Amino acid sequence: MAKYITKRLLYLLFSLYLIITATFFLMRLAPGNPFTGEKQLPPEIQASLNEHYGLNKPWYVQYGDYLVKIAHWDFGPSFKYNSRTVNDLINDGFPVSLFLGVEAILIALALGTLLGIIAALKHNKWQDYGAMIIAVLGISVPSFIMATVLQYFLAIKWHIFPVARWDSFMHTILPALALASTPMAFIARLTRSSMLEVLANDYIRTAKSKGLGQTAITIKHTIRNALLPVVSYMGPLSAGIVTGSFVIEKIFGIPGLGSHFVMSISNRDYTVIMGVTVFYSIILLSAILLVDIAYGFIDPRIKLTSGKKGE
Amino acid sequence: MEKLLEVKNLEVSFQTYGGEVKAVRGVSFDLHKGETLAIVGESGSGKSVTSQTIMKLIPMPPGKIKGGQILFNGEDIVKKTDKQMEKIRGKEISMIFQDPMTSLNPTMKIGRQIMEVLTKHQNMSTSTAKERAVELLRLVGIPMPEKRVIQYPHEFSGGMRQRAMIAIALAANPKLLIADEPTTALDVTIQAQILELMKDLQSKMDTSIIFITHDLGVVANVADRVAVMYAGQIVEMGTVDEVFYDPRHPYTWGLLASMPSLDNDDKSELAAIPGTPPDLIHPPKGDAFAARNQYAMAIDFEEEPPMFQISETHFAKTWLLHPDAPKVEPPEAVKRRMRKLASTFEKPVLVQEGKS
Numbered sequence: 001m002a003k004y005i006t007k008r009l010l011y012l013l014f015s016l017y018l019i020i021t022a023t024f025f026l027m028r029l030a031p032g033n034p035f036t037g038e039k040q041l042p043p044e045i046q047a048s049l050n051e052h053y054g055l056n057k058p059w060y061v062q063y064g065d066y067l068v069k070i071a072h073w074d075f076g077p078s079f080k081y082n083s084r085t086v087n088d089l090i091n092d093g094f095p096v097s098l099f100l101g102v103e104a105i106l107i108a109l110a111l112g113t114l115l116g117i118i119a120a121l122k123h124n125k126w127q128d129y130g131a132m133i134i135a136v137l138g139i140s141v142p143s144f145i146m147a148t149v150l151q152y153f154l155a156i157k158w159h160i161f162p163v164a165r166w167d168s169f170m171h172t173i174l175p176a177l178a179l180a181s182t183p184m185a186f187i188a189r190l191t192r193s194s195m196l197e198v199l200a201n202d203y204i205r206t207a208k209s210k211g212l213g214q215t216a217i218t219i220k221h222t223i224r225n226a227l228l229p230v231v232s233y234m235g236p237l238s239a240g241i242v243t244g245s246f247v248i249e250k251i252f253g254i255p256g257l258g259s260h261f262v263m264s265i266s267n268r269d270y271t272v273i274m275g276v277t278v279f280y281s282i283i284l285l286s287a288i289l290l291v292d293i294a295y296g297f298i299d300p301r302i303k304l305t306s307g308k309k310g311e
Numbered sequence: 312m313e314k315l316l317e318v319k320n321l322e323v324s325f326q327t328y329g330g331e332v333k334a335v336r337g338v339s340f341d342l343h344k345g346e347t348l349a350i351v352g353e354s355g356s357g358k359s360v361t362s363q364t365i366m367k368l369i370p371m372p373p374g375k376i377k378g379g380q381i382l383f384n385g386e387d388i389v390k391k392t393d394k395q396m397e398k399i400r401g402k403e404i405s406m407i408f409q410d411p412m413t414s415l416n417p418t419m420k421i422g423r424q425i426m427e428v429l430t431k432h433q434n435m436s437t438s439t440a441k442e443r444a445v446e447l448l449r450l451v452g453i454p455m456p457e458k459r460v461i462q463y464p465h466e467f468s469g470g471m472r473q474r475a476m477i478a479i480a481l482a483a484n485p486k487l488l489i490a491d492e493p494t495t496a497l498d499v500t501i502q503a504q505i506l507e508l509m510k511d512l513q514s515k516m517d518t519s520i521i522f523i524t525h526d527l528g529v530v531a532n533v534a535d536r537v538a539v540m541y542a543g544q545i546v547e548m549g550t551v552d553e554v555f556y557d558p559r560h561p562y563t564w565g566l567l568a569s570m571p572s573l574d575n576d577d578k579s580e581l582a583a584i585p586g587t588p589p590d591l592i593h594p595p596k597g598d599a600f601a602a603r604n605q606y607a608m609a610i611d612f613e614e615e616p617p618m619f620q621i622s623e624t625h626f627a628k629t630w631l632l633h634p635d636a637p638k639v640e641p642p643e644a645v646k647r648r649m650r651k652l653a654s655t656f657e658k659p660v661l662v663q664e665g666k667s
């Protein structure tokens with residue numbers, strides 16, 4: 001177990017290293033620099049800016065410096081916001097994004113599994129068709145459209161929720177719903193098909209032959225096994241939530257990490273782009289690792305060993 | 312002997328896209344207390360559907376009991392609701408399935424899968440049920456049961472899983488145990504052990520057993536009586552001796568001739584029955600076996616044969632037993648085994664409709 005986790009952590013570090021390197025060089029390749037676009041700067045100022053941010057050093061020195069700094073959890077200064085570091089932006093924005101993300105994941109999981117379970121238990125009845133229509137809508141309608149639709153009806157027309165901003169819990173509900181809609185639909189479909197698969201298994205018939213009632217069979221024998229694929233979907237799910245939140249935060253004017261990220265891309269704010277990318281990579285890779293470890297606890301057939309049997 | 316189970320004219324169908332599959336077409340048999348009845352027949356002959364219907368385990372829909380009665384201790388199971396069945400399943404009647412690899416829940420500890428039955432039917436507390444689960448595992452011959460109860464099915468071998476299945480099935484001392492090909496998925500030595508275990512437990516607990524198999528070889532060892540099924544009907548039924556030493560139905564002859572045995576070293580005779588079973592959506596007119604029957608007569612293609620009685624316990628559904636039928640010789644492999652049995656009637660007797 002400990003061996004397995006160490007090994008996975010090493011993989012994680014290696015993937016991170018690759019991501020950092022790739023973002024570093026992609027940034028170099030992109031045309032222009034942070035100071036183009038604004039009014040023409042006198043060459044002396046340009047030079048001193050380059051000096052200040054270390055842009056005049058050879059690329060390998062810059063690369064080396066960057067790696068060392070990241071290892072110390074220092075993502076450097078922002079090119080655009082004077083006197084603000086990337087760490088400041090992350091510290092400000094991430095708690096907001098995290099709250100939104102977790103809320104969306106909880107909504108997606110709760111509603112998605114519920115819909116999926118109902119659909120499977122009422123296979124080929126109206127409940128099934130209803131749930132699957134919701135799922136198809138959720139998958140095919142992009143989150144930014146969902147966001148606008150929710151804003152229009154629930155906020156502007158019926159005044160149930162505030163339209164935008166991030167001031168109270170009520171403000172968090174619409175963006176979380178918009179963010180959750182697509183993953184919720186995926187989870188509903190996944191749960192449904194996985195439930196149907198489990199229900200067709202011989203051991204469900206065994207459970208019935210023991211005299212267990214429908215409820216006991218569903219709770220003790222079906223749901224647990226049917227939710228295993230949903231657990232492994234949690235990794236991609238968190239990735240989807242993170243990328244989705246870029247747009248949603250922008251639409252609802254939420255001061256999260258996502259809106260900083262989007263802003264920094266149009267500003268060509270190198271250090272912010274790189275820092276946030278690296279930060280998100282760490283979050284996602286850890287999420288995937290946690291999911292895998294959790295899976296090992298939930299499914300007794302999977303042994304968390306490093307390949308060799310019987311440890 | 313007291314009758315535990317009486318199945319009368321049972322008809323079961325499945326509604327499919329292709330039409331109505333008539334899986335069981337008028338099956339009647341009974342079972343006494345402590346008795347073992349073997350049901351044999353080719354794949355698709357309706358053995359599993361018949362036995363699962365007794366516990367109402369067939370999926371409904373698409374399955375439907377179209378007619379007949381299943382009297383268990385005198386009460387008709389066909390009429391019972393699902394709630395009432397919950398009190399019978401696992402407690403009065405329980406079942407062992409063919410594939411021990413898939414019949415146990417992979418993510419639940421073996422002990423808990425046994426305990427479920429005990430807490431449901433015996434009103435046991437969790438702690439007594441846990442102790443009883445260990446005892447049951449020991450009873451079915453699983454070594455180190457204290458360690459095994461907290462293991463998962465994947466930590467058991469195939470034979471051990473089937474033993475665990477037997478422990479689950481016998482946990483509540485059922486009056487009837489249905490074993491649907493319990494050894495087919497196991498290798499030969501394990502098969503023998505499981506059969507031995509079942510016989511042993513039956514004598515201890517005095518359960519009646521319906522033993523389903525397509526291997527006639529094991530029948531002689533385990534059963535008191537044998538029912539031969541073909542295309543959803545019982546075509547011959549009798550004591551083990553009657554079916555093995557005085558078979559009357561050409562399908563039974565075919566099964567016996569294709570059965571490998573020690574005294575049959577002449578390979579050329581070990582012939583499978585040619586042809587395939589009929590389509591159960593459109594069962595043929597007349598005798599369902601006629602098309603594959605080398606002894607078929609004109610009437611076999613026209614009219615379904617009635618049941619004839621050969622002894623107090625021996626029945627066969629073939630026109631060959633009609634007084635006007637020509638005398639035919641069974642295949643050599645079967646003939647060699649034939650014996651004159653004392654209980655046989657002078658002449659086959661036609662069984663009246665509605666009574667058997």
Ligand SMILES: Nc1ncnc2c1ncn2[C@@H]1O[C@H](COP(=O)(O)OP(=O)(O)OP(=O)(O)O)[C@@H](O)[C@H]1O
Nearest residue numbers: 325327332334353354355356357358359360361591
């Ligand atoms: N759920 C179902 N839907 C449709 N047809 C079914 C269903 N279950 C069984 N049948 C049909 O009923 C017939 C009898 O099947 P059954 O499983 O009882 O055969 P069996 O004698 O047990 O065969 P085997 O030796 O292969 O287990 C078959 O033709 C089968 O296709």
Ligand SMILES: [Mg+2]
Nearest residue numbers: 358359360491
């Ligand atoms: Mg079967």
